[in-house]
Amino acid sequence: xxxLDYILQQIVNAVSLGSLYALVAVGLSIVFGVxxxxxxxxxxxxxxxxxxxxxxxxxxxxxxxxxICGIAAAAVAGFLIERIAYxxxxxxxxxxxxxxxxxxxxxxxxxxxxxxxxxxxxxPLPDILNTSWEMSNGAITFxxxxxxxxxxxxxxxxxxxxxxxxxxxxxxxxxxxxxMSAAHLVGLNVNRLIIVAFIVASAYxxxxxxxxxxxxxxxxxxxxxxxxxxxFVAAIIGGFGSIAGxxxxxxxxxxxxxxxxxxxPSSVSxxxxxxxxxxxxxxxxxxxxxxxxxxxxxxx
Amino acid sequence: MATxxxxxxxxxxxxxxxxxxxxxxxxxxxxxxxxxxxxxGANGAGKSTTLRTISGLSRPRGGRIIFDGKPIGGVAPxxxxxxxxxxxxxxxxxxxxxxxxxxxxxxxxxxTDKDAILRDSERMFMLxxxxxxxxxxxxxxxxxxxxxxxxxxxxxxxxxxxxxxxxPSLGVAPLLVRHIFSALAExxxxxxxxxxxxxxxxxxxxxxxxxxxLRTGQVALSGRSAELRDSERVAQAYLGAAT
Numbered sequence: 001x002x003x004l005d006y007i008l009q010q011i012v013n014a015v016s017l018g019s020l021y022a023l024v025a026v027g028l029s030i031v032f033g034v035x036x037x038x039x040x041x042x043x044x045x046x047x048x049x050x051x052x053x054x055x056x057x058x059x060x061x062x063x064x065x066x067x068i069c070g071i072a073a074a075a076v077a078g079f080l081i082e083r084i085a086y087x088x089x090x091x092x093x094x095x096x097x098x099x100x101x102x103x104x105x106x107x108x109x110x111x112x113x114x115x116x117x118x119x120x121x122x123x124p125l126p127d128i129l130n131t132s133w134e135m136s137n138g139a140i141t142f143x144x145x146x147x148x149x150x151x152x153x154x155x156x157x158x159x160x161x162x163x164x165x166x167x168x169x170x171x172x173x174x175x176x177x178x179x180m181s182a183a184h185l186v187g188l189n190v191n192r193l194i195i196v197a198f199i200v201a202s203a204y205x206x207x208x209x210x211x212x213x214x215x216x217x218x219x220x221x222x223x224x225x226x227x228x229x230x231x232f233v234a235a236i237i238g239g240f241g242s243i244a245g246x247x248x249x250x251x252x253x254x255x256x257x258x259x260x261x262x263x264x265p266s267s268v269s270x271x272x273x274x275x276x277x278x279x280x281x282x283x284x285x286x287x288x289x290x291x292x293x294x295x296x297x298x299x300x
Numbered sequence: 301m302a303t304x305x306x307x308x309x310x311x312x313x314x315x316x317x318x319x320x321x322x323x324x325x326x327x328x329x330x331x332x333x334x335x336x337x338x339x340x341g342a343n344g345a346g347k348s349t350t351l352r353t354i355s356g357l358s359r360p361r362g363g364r365i366i367f368d369g370k371p372i373g374g375v376a377p378x379x380x381x382x383x384x385x386x387x388x389x390x391x392x393x394x395x396x397x398x399x400x401x402x403x404x405x406x407x408x409x410x411x412t413d414k415d416a417i418l419r420d421s422e423r424m425f426m427l428x429x430x431x432x433x434x435x436x437x438x439x440x441x442x443x444x445x446x447x448x449x450x451x452x453x454x455x456x457x458x459x460x461x462x463x464x465x466x467x468p469s470l471g472v473a474p475l476l477v478r479h480i481f482s483a484l485a486e487x488x489x490x491x492x493x494x495x496x497x498x499x500x501x502x503x504x505x506x507x508x509x510x511x512x513x514l515r516t517g518q519v520a521l522s523g524r525s526a527e528l529r530d531s532e533r534v535a536q537a538y539l540g541a542a543t
Contacts, residue, residue: 165402168405168406168409171398171402171406172406174395174398175395175398175406178396178397179393179395181357181389181393182393182394184357184378185355185381185387185393186381186386186406186407186409186454186455186458187378187380187381187382187386187409187410
């Protein structure tokens, strides 16, 4: 295996991991934009999507149909979370809203553990997604799930880009994120925008959860925690609340993690997460508003 | 009152609180169709609060707001825009990260009549030609005067029957202030009904048919602009002296 092949392989891995972070992070940013709320339950919505697929495939539903249903289940979960937990406290102080979001996380995860136990179960992947291709005489391996992750992320992010720049609802979501009173004054139905934001963000979380579980090979009620934390970091790097920022931050974080493991000696790379967070802190000291919002302060 | 046209907006005894502070202590005013009415007064007199409450951003604590015969106090802001009241707010409040075109598009978000929207945007480019050149530019990158023109155009894109204007001259270079007020005069000629809040009392009284002078949340004085222009009591109301 040549040096170049090795680098290429790591780039593929980085794009694949970065895609997952980006998918989760854009959802966090969409919700934060319209509600100024850090939605910790976003990770649990991922879990809903992944479990949905695992259960449906388990009873014989074809995989592609199960994926669509899983994404839909995640979207419904997001809709219900907004309706039941967040809407009643929409005007409450930030601390109360943050704690509510944590409470929703604990409730969903613990219900998941009650129903499914906390032990991981197998995530059923059709054979076609379990194959891998080799290039350069086996030096580079593309697993089909890696490629699917990259392709689906690419398509869904293009779709999101169209939505937030071309449709009145999407533009309205960005407008409300910038200035809520002005959004009211032009006559945007902010309540409707918040509902749409949750549904869209949660659908992306559902897709991310399914892809995450497919790569890990297992589902588990608390599986959303790690990706949520990472996506949170990614969103902050990019500029919290900015959708483009979340995307950029996701890929930067993915690359950072992969390259730390790939190119640093194992004695150092075992501290991967510590290094990532150290970089985050250093970065925020230089650019407190994130990459794409240099002048805006982050308020949680 | 010599105005023959019907009352379009009627505010009766409006009271609004901000926490423990009573911002409006029972304001009453009328705006007739086709009329331009100015609200003048010192800072903190309650001018912006009056406009915010009419637009539905603040809830009235007491009193009534009647628009076109229907009570609209406490109605959702988006509904109020649909009913025909648009506001160009103080400080412009544009969506700076969106393009000029998208800001205009959102101004018309309560409407579905595509052809009429297109006609109205052409009207905006006649009124504010600079916006046509800036269409693809982000609103946040415009100059203060250009932003103010965009804020007016965005409000007009809602095809309002009543236009609320909050400090259209604020933060705008003097030359552009004249341009903006001549555009407002043109709108007035076309029959647009306006309720105008303006610090620059000379500009306000030149444009308006009538004016109300607010002082600490109450109407201190009202009358035809020509009469108020020469009145010493207006100056007194501004300075907060007893009237």
